[in-house]
Amino acid sequence: MVMKVDPSKKWSGPVRSYDIIKEGVIAVVVVALLAAGLSLFFSSPDEKAVTLKSWALTNAPDFVQTATGELAGTTTSAGYGAPYNNAAKGPTLGPLKLQDWAGVRIPVDPATSFVTEPLAILNDPAANDAVTAWKEASSDQQGKWATAYVDALGKATDAVSVADTANAFGPVPEMVSALLVMAKTGALDGALTTSDTPLPTDFTKPLLFLADSEGYFGELAAAQHLGGDQWGVMNETGSWPGQSWLWLFSLWYQVEPFKSSGNADTLVMTLMGLLTLCLALFPIFPFIRKLPYKIPIHRLIWKKWYARKL
Amino acid sequence: MHSALNMALINLNHPAHYLGIGPFQVSVGNLVIIVSMFVIFAMAIFLPFPHGKDD
Numbered sequence: 001m002v003m004k005v006d007p008s009k010k011w012s013g014p015v016r017s018y019d020i021i022k023e024g025v026i027a028v029v030v031v032a033l034l035a036a037g038l039s040l041f042f043s044s045p046d047e048k049a050v051t052l053k054s055w056a057l058t059n060a061p062d063f064v065q066t067a068t069g070e071l072a073g074t075t076t077s078a079g080y081g082a083p084y085n086n087a088a089k090g091p092t093l094g095p096l097k098l099q100d101w102a103g104v105r106i107p108v109d110p111a112t113s114f115v116t117e118p119l120a121i122l123n124d125p126a127a128n129d130a131v132t133a134w135k136e137a138s139s140d141q142q143g144k145w146a147t148a149y150v151d152a153l154g155k156a157t158d159a160v161s162v163a164d165t166a167n168a169f170g171p172v173p174e175m176v177s178a179l180l181v182m183a184k185t186g187a188l189d190g191a192l193t194t195s196d197t198p199l200p201t202d203f204t205k206p207l208l209f210l211a212d213s214e215g216y217f218g219e220l221a222a223a224q225h226l227g228g229d230q231w232g233v234m235n236e237t238g239s240w241p242g243q244s245w246l247w248l249f250s251l252w253y254q255v256e257p258f259k260s261s262g263n264a265d266t267l268v269m270t271l272m273g274l275l276t277l278c279l280a281l282f283p284i285f286p287f288i289r290k291l292p293y294k295i296p297i298h299r300l301i302w303k304k305w306y307a308r309k310l
Numbered sequence: 311m312h313s314a315l316n317m318a319l320i321n322l323n324h325p326a327h328y329l330g331i332g333p334f335q336v337s338v339g340n341l342v343i344i345v346s347m348f349v350i351f352a353m354a355i356f357l358p359f360p361h362g363k364d365d
Binding site for chain 2: 040041042043045046223224225230231234235236238239240241242244254255297300301
């Protein structure tokens with residue numbers, strides 16, 4: 001039975017003194033001691049940064065394959081849509097085009113941003129000539145060159161270059177090989193972080209480029225159980241505990257229909273929003289609001305009070 | 311980085327162990343935290359709480 005309370009009536013039940021300052025001080029001291037103690041025992045995750053240089057040095061074939069994919073327009077970032085380009089409408093919720101409506105706020109054309117612009121600042125006449133030949137060609141011709149080279153690299157296992165015996169690749173092999181050299185020296189990391197600002201604080205471009213890697217970057221994530229299909233949102237690098245409170249968000253990504261949906265982010269966020277709304281509206285649902293009477297955990301917490309009442 | 315990690319008494323900078331059945335998967339580190347939360351909740355309910363003079 002739900003008791004009706006008159007909010008204008010003054011509290012006439014028992015009262016007790018309560019020192020919130022004392023409790024606050026104790027809580028701060030205990031948490032500070034716990035944090036210092038646990039840091040001493042376990043330290044904290046400090047993974048080495050993943051860079052374009054480490055990618056090029058560790059898995060050059062994957063770097064070359066991805067860079068050629070950027071020229072062919074077949075990578076994830078090339079077809080991502082807003083806020084980088086207009087290649088796709090992105091996630092929708094019924095008639096709501098959530099991603100598309102945000103608009104192109106950070107324009108990124110992968111072929112230009114990741115390949116031709118960095119090569120243009122390289123002091124390499126052969127690479128500069130290759131970029132000029134690329135820019136002078138029609139977009140249709142560019143697509144044919146890059147797609148032919150992507151296919152050839154795909155057939156040649158672990159190759160960083162393929163001989164152009166049929167004269168089908170145009171300037172693409174020269175451009176990609178020069179980009180690989182640039183990446184191995186670390187110059188590409190610098191070029192992409194300072195292309196829009198002199199301060200190297202914007203990592204949008206190198207992160208997009210890295211995320212297009214299906215070999216190196218994906219394997220790093222999978223090895224640390226950070227993939228979306230590995231409960232990755234909950235996990236941390238190494239053996240440290242992660243964000244276990246995100247278990248319910250992670251759960252939906254492991255089961256159908258969310259698991260195989262290209263619209264999973266929107267579906268999961270909508271579902272979690274509805275569940276949170278249900279939690280907030282807990283007191284108005286007829287059956288659910290009586291659960292505390294059927295599962296009286298509050299009587300354990302306030303056992304002294306209920307003992308006195310009896 | 312390595313010197314700081316080496317100073318830790320217990321080194322967790324190695325691949326984690328995972329437990330799982332079907333689509334459910336949890337790292338041992340996360341499981342320890344989740345079990346600890348239940349244990350602390352149970353302790354908070356059942357252990358005698360220090361009483362103030364008015365109690």
